Amino acid sequence: MSNTLQFKEFSSFVNISFWHELSNKKLDELKLSEEPIPLNAHYTFSPSQQLDPFLCLEFNAFLKNNTINTTENTYVLPPRSYLSHGTLFNYNTVDDFKQSPKLKLFDEASKRIWNDIKNGNVDKDTSLLNRFILLTYADIKNHQFYYMFGIPALLPSQPIQQFTEQPESINIESIKSFSNQSLPQYFCLRQGDDQSSFELIGSIEEKGNQYLNDCLKDGSIPLVGFCDPCPLPSNPGWPLRNFLIYLSVKYPSLKKVKVICFRGNGVNSNNILLSLELPSMSELIEKQQQDGDQWSGKSVGWEKDTNGKIAPRFVSLASTMDPLKLAEQSV
Amino acid sequence: KTVEKVTPTLSTSKFLEEGVLTPEEFVQAGDLLTDKCQTWTWESGDPSRNVSYLPKEKQFLLTRNVPCYTRVRTLENESKAAIAEEIRIEEDGEDSWVAPQPTGNQDDIDDDKVDISSLKIDDKKPNTTTTTTKPNTNNDEDEDEDDGDIPDLDDFQDDNIIEEDDPAVLSKNKTTTTTTNNSNNNTESKVEDNDNILRTRTYDISITYDKYYQTPRVWLFGYDENRKPLKPEEIFEDISEDHAHKTVTIDSHPHLGISFAYIHPCRHAAVMKKLVDRQSENGKEPRVDQYLFLFLKFISVVIPTIEYDFTLEFDT
Structure with missing residues (x-):
């Protein structure tokens, strides 16, 4: 009898502080740049038997991992947490976001994992096995964010x-x-x-x-x-x-x-x-060797919505970011 | 804020006399909390917002992803009564800290506070409280008002990304799982297992040191079942109704610069003083490093359904 091992997918958990930081970055630094940006996310043990496994992004996600420059702030993992290396692709318009080459970006992330396995980087740092991509469109004016997570897992030819x-x-x-x-x-x-x-x-x-x-x-x-x-x-x-x-x-x-x-x-x-x-x-x-030693196999891991469809998610933070709404709330 | 700037930092301990803390004592108490309860951590926050009277890496305390399975309203009266009995605090005076009333909670609800109908939950089994208080459709309407137009995300569907059907993925919902090729008994049982995952609200709770009141201050940030941030009025559903609009308000978090709900610290010292006194009366030596355990125990009256960790064996 076959007894295929099934894995539980990550659920992305984007802390509101991340969206704040992204908005600030967009205004002050990124401006119209659509260059990919490295991110750090973490996961930890589930606090309860009844919670999804979360991949968490917080305000410090943009900080670099190990900087030689000590004046710079470095990313510090919370205790008992583990690192996942991410890449952010932030688009300027809704249409750019919709038309982004999602499959290509996902494949590139899978290739990086494969290359790190093959060239021995993983031997020295196993956290390189955990990668994700995040595609966003930040409508900063209206405090609205569209996003999609891809957390690639390479597929073997036969399920484990x-x-x-x-x-x-x-x-x-x-x-x-x-x-x-x-x-x-x-x-x-x-x-x-x-x-x-x-x-x-x-x-x-x-x-x-x-x-x-x-x-x-x-x-x-x-x-x-x-x-x-x-x-x-x-x-x-x-x-x-x-x-x-x-x-x-x-x-x-x-x-x-x-x-x-x-x-x-x-x-x-x-x-x-x-x-x-x-x-x-x-x-x-x-x-792979025939293909120039590049990963050309399959990989999976797009985050699905509640209906199991691969679709972008949306979050509006007007109630916590809009100065007018905040004024109403505070007593 | 301005007042805070001119208020001198408390330097001598007045823990026993007034129930307040010096920054050093806050650090001491935080160290014990993070040591005993590993879910709590010290955080440094935004470096530009650091305060000088606390160590750089110990600016505030944080616990993440704390589950909150039910709304306050659905709490059984008995459990509430039990907590209230345990911590019965000043009940006289106009602006005293209000302890929850053991009885009659269902009856004296101020109509203007919360929409009651939306809060009714059929909860015989704790597991059925998964889906929230409000049906999704309602939610969307709500957001339309508050947060502007909700885009139709179907427009965003990219037909190019269809993922390989992977038998090794435990899917989020049944329909997709059962379509996998090897739908033998094995898959079946896993579908059931998957159902045990409860989609619940979670909270990030942080504790900062309030220089003006010389006490800890508690901040709440909530997320709904789909990891979307809760709106302030939704957070109020998780605060005991005696406190919801009296002692909880919204302000910008001092170390993150983001708006959070916080529990107003104006009565914290007085309540802590009472608890400390009671400890002494019972022949226990109050320990300043246990301040936060005592403090969190009393905060749990305000947020009874948020199941954060503050377990240390000690008596009041």
């Missing part, structure tokens, strides 16, 4: 299968040396003597290569983990998708892997263990 019936739920109390502050985005673990205890080996960047090669050598199934924004008992969140692609590309002989979806140390966190069969990427890799 689970070789167990259901994800196993695991007890968090028994994971040793897990401290919330320092838990990397993707990591590897060791199972303790007792079936239910785990120990953190290190981040994928630091220890992944050695650990996975050791596992391949002695034929054991490696155990990896990631910080999962999704709270569902049977599904992992989006950040796992490109990570699994990364593993299959980087370790072609790796056939099976166990994955801990870590959801935080809270009382209600709902950690699960997935047992997965990795698809062969060799066909895809060959195909």
Whole structure:
């Protein structure tokens, strides 16, 4: 019986402070420029079992990641949060926004993920697996914003299968040396003597290569983990998708892997263990090589509206930005 | 604002005498809060708005995405009574801080405050409160008035972006999921799981230090089920009606420059003083670093349905 692993998509969560910042930027800096702008977004563990996994953008999204110049403000992730690299395409008119080359932009983002996997950038920084694009049209005069999110996930030739019936739920109390502050985005673990205890080996960047090669050598199934924004008992969140692609590309002989979806140390966190069969990427890799080693496969991840359609979203902030309306509200 | 500029910063502790805080004590209390409750963090905000009497990276406290499942109106009277009993605060005097009345909430509603019909929720099971108070159509009309024309987003539909049907996506709604090719039992069960995702309001709550009142000040920013910012009148639905239009107003957040609803701090010190006194009476040593826990406990009377974290085991 096939048991296809299904991933829960991100829901974008644009903080009002982001729109304020975009308006200011548009007026003061960007003016009529439509150049792409790098953004930083974050995700964290779901605060409740009943909330969507959010990809959050806040006022500081425009700040640079690591600036050498110390006088400049740098982007600081909130605690227990993980980075997603974004690119903003802000258009000057509604028509430009409508006619923007959406497919091309989405493909470009997918290509960047693929290239970073192939050229080894991800080995040093796994956050590069998480990318998004944001298309906007900011009608600053009326405090209205149109936007679309694309959060690409590369597709393997075959969907990833689970070789167990259901994800196993695991007890968090028994994971040793897990401290919330320092838990990397993707990591590897060791199972303790007792079936239910785990120990953190290190981040994928630091220890992944050695650990996975050791596992391949002695034929054991490696155990990896990631910080999962999704709270569902049977599904992992989006950040796992490109990570699994990364593993299959980087370790072609790796056939099976166990994955801990870590959801935080809270009382209600709902950690699960997935047992997965990795698809062969060799066909895809060959195909890419013929295409000049560029990603030409498929990828998915446009944010859908409530009807499941890929359509732009709209937000009006007149009630919190319009000085006249504000005057009415304040007492 | 101007008054604030000329008010000297409080430098000696008057926590026990007046229930107020110095900036240093605010930082101390914030440190304990962020330490015990990991959902709370220190933020620096907009650097150009930094205040000199607080450390650069500890300008204000923030907790994000706090779920708020029900509107205040749907709260059961009993639970409210329980909270009210716990924190019974000054009830005399004209402008005293009003504690929620344990009974009769349904009856003495000022008609001009909120449209009651729009707030009726059938909530036998907590899970059914997902969809809001208002049907979407109403919402749109509302926004038309307030926020200008709502564009027809169908115009924006780009027929070129049709995404590959991906069996590995857990879709947001049933109809699309069931059309996937491998609609075996497995998919079925996942659809059900997906239903457990509750679309609820969430709040970002921030606490700033109010130099004039020498107390913390609480700011609320709400988002609806679709992550759209709530309008001020919608935020009032999550504030106990005794406080909604008396103690909550809108102003620009000192560190973000964005308009937020805030709970007016004019009575905070007096209430805190009472709580501190009660602690002493009960033979407990009031600790200034626990100020914010005590404070948040009493704020929860004002915003009873916003489920932020302030759990520290201690008695008043």
